[in-house]
Amino acid sequence: MPKVISIHSYRGGTGKSNFTANLATTVAQQGYRVGVVDTDIQSPGIHNLFGLEPEQMNKTLNTYLWGQSFIEDAAYDVSANVGLTGDGQIFLVPSSVKADDISRILSEGYDVKLLNDGFRKLVKGMKLDYFFIDTHPGLSKETFLSIAISHVLILILRPDKQDYQGTAVTVDVAKHLNVRKMLLAANKVLSKMNFEALRQKIEDTYNVPVAGIFPLSEDVVQLASEGVFCVKYPEHPISQEFRKVAQEIMGDV
Numbered sequence: 001m002p003k004v005i006s007i008h009s010y011r012g013g014t015g016k017s018n019f020t021a022n023l024a025t026t027v028a029q030q031g032y033r034v035g036v037v038d039t040d041i042q043s044p045g046i047h048n049l050f051g052l053e054p055e056q057m058n059k060t061l062n063t064y065l066w067g068q069s070f071i072e073d074a075a076y077d078v079s080a081n082v083g084l085t086g087d088g089q090i091f092l093v094p095s096s097v098k099a100d101d102i103s104r105i106l107s108e109g110y111d112v113k114l115l116n117d118g119f120r121k122l123v124k125g126m127k128l129d130y131f132f133i134d135t136h137p138g139l140s141k142e143t144f145l146s147i148a149i150s151h152v153l154i155l156i157l158r159p160d161k162q163d164y165q166g167t168a169v170t171v172d173v174a175k176h177l178n179v180r181k182m183l184l185a186a187n188k189v190l191s192k193m194n195f196e197a198l199r200q201k202i203e204d205t206y207n208v209p210v211a212g213i214f215p216l217s218e219d220v221v222q223l224a225s226e227g228v229f230c231v232k233y234p235e236h237p238i239s240q241e242f243r244k245v246a247q248e249i250m251g252d253v
Contacts, residue, residue, distance in 0.1 A: 002123045005249060006133040006146040009156040010166025012043075015187045016156050018220070020134040021049040022230045022239075023154075026246040028079070028088035029231075032129040035075065035122055037061060037093040039115070039146065040136040041105050044095035048225045051081030054097050062096040064118055065110040071118040072125045082228045091126055112141045116149065130249075139173060147174050152181045152249055154211065158188045159198060164205070171206050183211040185245065191215045212245040214238055 007020040020036065028034040038046045038061065047057065059074040075091040084090060096102065123131050133146045147153055153174055157163040167184070174182055184202055189195065199210045217238055220229055230239040 002128050002131055003151045003249070004119070004123070004131045004133065004149055005152045005154065006135055006150040007154050007156065008135040008143065008146065008170065009137050009163075010139070010170050011163055012137040014137075014156040014158055014163065015214075015220075016137070017046040017134055018049060018225070018229070019154075019156055019185065019187060019214075020132055021046055021228050022242050023245055023249075024130070024132040025082055025084070025090060025228045026230050026239075026242045027130050027250060028084055028090040029086070030246070030250065031087040033127060034088070034090045035093070035126055035128040035131045036090065036134060037119070037122070037132070038095045038134050039142055040134060041095045042102060042136060044097055044102075045225070046134050047092060047094040047097075049082075049228055050078040050090070050092050051227065052076055052078055052092060052094060057094050057096065060096040060101075061093050061118075062101050062105065064093075065105075065114055071122050075122060075126055083231045091128070093122065112145055115142065116145055119149065139170065144173070144177065147177050147179050150179060152183065153179045154183045154185055154245075155208075156185050156187050157202075159186060159190075159193065167206065171208060182208050183245075183248065184208050185211050186213045188216040189213055211248050212241045214241055 007016055009016045024034050024036050038044050059069040063069040064071040064074050074093045078092050079089045135146050155167055155170055157167045195213045202210050223229055230242050233239055
């Protein structure tokens with residue numbers, strides 16, 4: 001049975017899209033067919049990590065939501081772009097980066113039920129093993145939908161007071177929606193911090209397990225979203241941490 005994983009954060013700037021791209025790719029490296037959809041329609045960007053240029057994106061999540069294409073036609077095989085080898089494949093449904101398209105979405109909105117239908121068609125039509133949803137930060141109807149249909153919800157937070165408070169709200173919402181499995185991931189953590197103490201603090205605060213702690217890394221910053229970090233630097237400690245999180249997801253059948 002395909003597994004749906006939503007990656008979410010209450011605030012922007014947590015590194016959510018980078019986290020999604022690396023985790024999805026790490027799972028695909030194990031030989032699985034993996035789908036990723038960028039539902040951050042207001043500020044899309046994950047396509048950059050997967051090496052998909054705007055001029056290549058003739059069909060997008062937007063064109064599907066406007067009834068101009070099937071969602072499967074907006075799914076691009078980016079396996080070769082990121083350097084995947086072996087049997088694993090990764091497919092990306094990007095959102096449009098055109099200013100007019102973003103403006104139209106913001107002014108007109110879209111049918112959230114259609115989004116849910118699209119997810120189901122994509123998972124079935126592409127015969128996916130895993131399906132990752134890169135969400136828009138904050139809480140909205142789209143967030144509630146993603147949480148409700150997910151087998152696993154991963155919340156990204158930084159060790160920052162605003163992130164702590166926002167994550168508390170999101171955890172509460174997720175529990176009310178009876179999310180099947182919830183995990184936390186601390187990102188952009190200063191290397192001088194005590195990681196185990198931080199893990200304990202977060203788990204005690206939210207009563208939710210921490211799947212991974214990721215340090216603030218100049219190596220990640222230097223890559224500047226031009227590729228997937230775990231493929232380019234497979235032995236890096238951050239890549240190893242992504243493998244731990246991936247095993248947590250894949251081992252929970």
